[in-house]
Amino acid sequence: MKQDGKLAYGFLLPASIIILGTVFYPIVKTFIYSLQRYKLTQPENKKFIGFQNYIEIFKSQDFQYAFFNTIIIMAVVIFIGFIFSIITAVILNSKIKISSLLTAAAVIPWALPPVVNGIVWKFIFYSDFGFMNKILFKLSLIQEPVKWLDGRYGTLLIIGLTVAWRVIPFCAVVFLANMQSIPKEIYEAAEVDGANEIKKFFNITMPLLMPSAAIVLTNLTMSGINVFDEIVALVGFRNLGQPLLIYNYTQTFSYMNFGYGSAVTYIIMIASGFFGYFYIRSLNKGGGAV
Amino acid sequence: MKKKYLAMVTVLVLILSIGLTGCGSSKSSKSLNGQEITFMIPEWGVPSKEMLDEFNKETGVKVTVETVSWDDIHDKVSVAGAGKKSPADVIEVDWSWVGEFTSAGWLSPVTLTQDDIKDMPSISSFTVGDKIYGIPYANDFRIGYYNTDIYQNAGLKEPNTWDDVTAQMKTIKDKGLMKYPFTLPLTAGEGTTTSLLWLTYLRDGKVFNDDNTLNKENVMKSLNFINSAVKGGLINPANASVKDVDAYRQLSNGEAAFMVGPTSYVGKVNDAANSKVVGKVQPIIPPGATGKASQTMALVEGIGVTAYSQHKEAAEAFVKWYTSKTMQTKMYDAQQAIPTRTAVLSDLINNGKIKNSGAMLETSKLIKSPFPTGVPKYYTEMSSAIFNAVNKMALGQITPEQAFDEMNTKITALAKGSK
Numbered sequence: 132m133k134q135d136g137k138l139a140y141g142f143l144l145p146a147s148i149i150i151l152g153t154v155f156y157p158i159v160k161t162f163i164y165s166l167q168r169y170k171l172t173q174p175e176n177k178k179f180i181g182f183q184n185y186i187e188i189f190k191s192q193d194f195q196y197a198f199f200n201t202i203i204i205m206a207v208v209i210f211i212g213f214i215f216s217i218i219t220a221v222i223l224n225s226k227i228k229i230s231s232l233l234t235a236a237a238v239i240p241w242a243l244p245p246v247v248n249g250i251v252w253k254f255i256f257y258s259d260f261g262f263m264n265k266i267l268f269k270l271s272l273i274q275e276p277v278k279w280l281d282g283r284y285g286t287l288l289i290i291g292l293t294v295a296w297r298v299i300p301f302c303a304v305v306f307l308a309n310m311q312s313i314p315k316e317i318y319e320a321a322e323v324d325g326a327n328e329i330k331k332f333f334n335i336t337m338p339l340l341m342p343s344a345a346i347v348l349t350n351l352t353m354s355g356i357n358v359f360d361e362i363v364a365l366v367g368f369r370n371l372g373q374p375l376l377i378y379n380y381t382q383t384f385s386y387m388n389f390g391y392g393s394a395v396t397y398i399i400m401i402a403s404g405f406f407g408y409f410y411i412r413s414l415n416k417g418g419g420a421v
Numbered sequence: 422m423k424k425k426y427l428a429m430v431t432v433l434v435l436i437l438s439i440g441l442t443g444c445g446s447s448k449s450s451k452s453l454n455g456q457e458i459t460f461m462i463p464e465w466g467v468p469s470k471e472m473l474d475e476f477n478k479e480t481g482v483k484v485t486v487e488t489v490s491w492d493d494i495h496d497k498v499s500v501a502g503a504g505k506k507s508p509a510d511v512i513e514v515d516w517s518w519v520g521e522f523t524s525a526g527w528l529s530p531v532t533l534t535q536d537d538i539k540d541m542p543s544i545s546s547f548t549v550g551d552k553i554y555g556i557p558y559a560n561d562f563r564i565g566y567y568n569t570d571i572y573q574n575a576g577l578k579e580p581n582t583w584d585d586v587t588a589q590m591k592t593i594k595d596k597g598l599m600k601y602p603f604t605l606p607l608t609a610g611e612g613t614t615t616s617l618l619w620l621t622y623l624r625d626g627k628v629f630n631d632d633n634t635l636n637k638e639n640v641m642k643s644l645n646f647i648n649s650a651v652k653g654g655l656i657n658p659a660n661a662s663v664k665d666v667d668a669y670r671q672l673s674n675g676e677a678a679f680m681v682g683p684t685s686y687v688g689k690v691n692d693a694a695n696s697k698v699v700g701k702v703q704p705i706i707p708p709g710a711t712g713k714a715s716q717t718m719a720l721v722e723g724i725g726v727t728a729y730s731q732h733k734e735a736a737e738a739f740v741k742w743y744t745s746k747t748m749q750t751k752m753y754d755a756q757q758a759i760p761t762r763t764a765v766l767s768d769l770i771n772n773g774k775i776k777n778s779g780a781m782l783e784t785s786k787l788i789k790s791p792f793p794t795g796v797p798k799y800y801t802e803m804s805s806a807i808f809n810a811v812n813k814m815a816l817g818q819i820t821p822e823q824a825f826d827e828m829n830t831k832i833t834a835l836a837k838g839s840k
Binding site for chain 2: 171172173174175257258259278280281282283366367368369370371381384385386387
């Protein structure tokens with residue numbers, strides 16, 4: 132038995148070393164950087180400053196602006212993503228001839244690289260005469276092009292829409308798998324009791340989708356927080372409508388402010404972890420398992 | 422006896438002096454001979470193998486070229502510098518990096534003769550105090566361009582002042598000759614920052630106060646000019662979303678009648694493969710406040726010796742060779758790199774190699790730096806503050822006054838924090 136135990140540890144050792152080196156070491160090192168004034172172009176000023184970076188971050192108007200932008204994007208992604216994931220899953224769950232074709236088509240946005248996704252939506256919402264403006268112009272709904280990406284909230288809405296479009300396929304597949312595992316007998320019993328489709332959906336399908344709702348909401352939240360490539364493709368690194376990850380990138384890699392940037396990274400990590408924990412805990416309390 | 426003795430001493434002294442001289446010269450050639458250095462440069466600055474062999478033959482120094490993209494060089498130098506190492510012995514040094522790199526102690530000063538310094542007006546961008554930290558190799562200064570056809574049809578002559586530009590753009594637009602006759606980068610990027618800087622500098626000669634804060638009077642004039650041009654429909658509103666190169670390309674696409682832009686357009690407007698205005702655009706001295714501008718801004722690229730190089734002498738020899746008159750002529754032939762030496766530029770224009778140069782040579786002599794104390798080490802953050810504020814103003818999100826306040830607040834804090 133002892134020999135088996137030693138052998139097991141021996142097999143685990145290489146993977147442990149790799150995980151320690153590539154995951155835990157960077158996490159710890161980033162935290163150490165976050166406690167320093169550390170700008171690459173001012174190496175003579177590098178010193179330990181405790182939590183001063185964190186205090187500066189929370190006081191910074193640019194950070195607060197980026198934080199609220201991220202919240203708005205997240206809200207848009209969750210709202211559009213959740214509703215359309217369920218709708219897509221319901222459509223894919225219906226037994227029609229082209230179900231498999233629809234499933235394949237639904238997965239396309241998921242397969243696209245985020246940068247390509249951003250470029251596609253940029254063409255659609257281009258301020259001059261993008262695709263959307265052309266359609267609205269042809270339908271005589273507008274006389275002048277709408278400047279979709281010229282304002283803060285317009286930009287955030289389109290970013291949210293772009294991200295939601297990308298993550299809906301995965302979320303729809305998760306819901307679909309859950310839907311297909313719901314026993315048919317429950318629906319049959321409900322039909323016998325006189326329930327129509329709408330009642331069946333809200334009283335049977337939705338409650339039984341709660342376990343997968345946790346996964347979907349977590350995925351939508353993480354996607355909303357971690358959006359980067361789409362934004363760079365849509366509007367670049369500008370301040371207007373800038374969310375947290377772009378703010379973090381600018382501070383760390385444009386300004387070479389590794390100390391400050393590391394502190395922003397930690398705040399984003401903690402915020403992401405908080406949302407994930409909150410969702411799973413509240414859904415476990417309310418939804419229960421199937 | 423005396424004569425023989427004297428003759429022997431003379432011969433002995435001669436032999437000794439020849440021997441010592443020989444030792445001295447062989448010592449200096451031996452000190453470089455056999456050394457190997459690395460040269461990190463973007464693709465447009467890569468010398469040919471023949472050029473490098475020539476250098477090797479002259480000095481005995483072997484050069485290994487590492488072709489790296491412009492953006493990546495900055496990151497590589499910063500990361501290596503933080504570890505007190507250098508990614509190469511000789512590196513590309515963009516004018517905007519000089520402040521950062523010199524304050525971090527990552528560049529080694531080079532010595533140049535006064536003649537060389539006079540021959541390269543853009544050396545001012547690489548001078549900090551009385552030391553030179555890089556030598557410019559690829560010129561790019563701001564020069565005016567106007568479409569002679571459009572101007573003729575509108576009954577106009579080339580502009581001398583920025584008030585002329587405003588009036589002429591309105592005339593061209595009102596006559597229906599062009600929808601957006603003026604072009605200027607307005608997107609959230611570096612091109613917009615340099616646009617505000619050169620616009621202010623060319624017109625008023627002063628962008629920054631002596632304490633490196635923005636000169637409010639002059640910068641506000643530029644912001645109001647840009648705002649009026651956008652609101653008056655003289656500039657394409659899409660310029661606030663497109664890249665700066667696309668904004669400049671409107672000239673060669675025949676979509677703009679006037680711009681102040683890069684020197685590379687002297688050639689591009691007459692490139693039949695890519696230009697719709699061949700033979701129709703004239704380079705001119707840019708306009709100023711009351712007449713033609715008496716200064717222009719250079720956005721040059723240079724090369725420098727890294728502070729942690731183990732072969733500084735060889736590296737400096739290479740830097741001087743690479744930016745010599747002969748090499749600048751060859752690099753123009755090979756890469757169309759506009760020379761930074763006035764003498765070379767003059768030769769290329771006189772020999773007809775640079776066609777349709779217009780006022781290019783005259784304008785090159787007006788190059789000066791708008792930074793009173795050199796490019797600041799916080800240039801990247803300052804640039805970000807400027808282009809974001811101008812972009813927001815161009816998008817109609819804020820007024821010119823708000824744009825000034827926004828950038829001035831950040832720049833003042835940066836200037837104070839750097840002391």
